[in-house]
Amino acid sequence: MENSTMKHLFQRHPLRSALTTGALLTAAAALSLNAQAEHPDAVQNLVDRGIEISETYPAPGGMTGYVGEMQGSPIAFYLTSDGEHVILGPMLSATGENLTEHKIQTLVMGPKHAKAWEKLENSHWLLDGDPSAPTVVYTFTDPNCPYCHRFSEAARPWVDAGQVQLRHVLVGILKADSLPKAATILDADNPQQALLANQEQYGGGGIDVDTAAVDRQREKVEQNTRMMRSLGLHATPSTYYRDADGQVRMQQGMPRPAELQKVMGSVSP
Incomplete structure (x- = not known):
């Protein structure tokens, strides 16, 4: 009823x-x-200070693990079992294994870098190498960046062997003529050849600027630069690649030899 x-x-x-x-x-x-x-007071204090929590998980010792970011940098901490205290920093096992690093990668940086990868795929990138090469590497490149030049040289064996396709996302951040040079390269009949020419002529000032090309390609370079800033990156080269497990990772600056092999996905050909 x-x-x-x-x-x-x-x-x-x-x-x-x-x-x-x-x-x-x-x-x-x-x-x-x-x-x-709602968070325990000890956790809320950190949230109030600017920590953005991404995930929580059961941690050893009856604690609760928290991972997130603060001002774009990954951070981890643990809430004690009594809910009254937090411990900042990595947790190590009895054998010295860092139990926190894997959590940060899989729960924070992995998803963040995967989203960045999608943006990079749709950016105005320039191909260096064979488009059918099995390993794809994205790198933010400023035409006036000496370390970008060194990175391209270091990657040359993998690129020439057809193992890696290096996708340069050209930006203009270092000097007043960085954007004009990037636009000139993008507008060339053969952008890959123009990029290599800029690298070969780097010691003498790089490629000559085409003012008409700057007008045509300025917006593309500016879009790349804005995307780089939106990802929290402020230096070149900043490079995205997939590791052996398929996880997207990011390398800032010129990679060391061991790091370079990880970026390229193999030892030097």
Whole structure:
């Protein structure tokens, strides 16, 4: 009888029904958000200081692990079992294994870099190498960057062997003529050859600027630069690659020899 009466009331007042349902859904959503926002005081203190929590997980010793970011940098901490204290930093096992690093990579940096990879695929990149090469590497490149030049030279054995396709995302951040040079390279009949020419002529100032090309390609370079900034990167080269497990990783600066092999996916040909 009661269900019948309620149904009758809603049929007589459809607007009231919609408003009531909407109010209930809004209240439920608010309760859900409040529940998500609640943290123990020790954790909330860190949140109030600017830490953005990405994930939590059960940690050894009855603790709760937290991973997230602060000002674009990854951070990890642990809430003690009594819920009253937090411990900042990595956790090591009895054998010295860093138990925190893997969590940061899989729960924070991995997803973050995977999103960056999608943006890079749709950016205005320039190919150096065979487009069918099995290993794809994206690198932010400024035409005036000496370390970008060195990185391209170091990657040459893999590129020439057809193992790596190096996708340069040209930006203009270092000097006043960085953007004009990047635009000139992008606008060339053979951009790959123009990029190599700029690298070969680096000691003498690089490629000559084509002012008409700058007008045509300026927006593409500016879009690449804005994307780089949005990813929290401020230096070139900044390079994205996939590791042996297929996880997207990022290397800032000129890689050391051991790091270079990881970026290229193999030892030098």
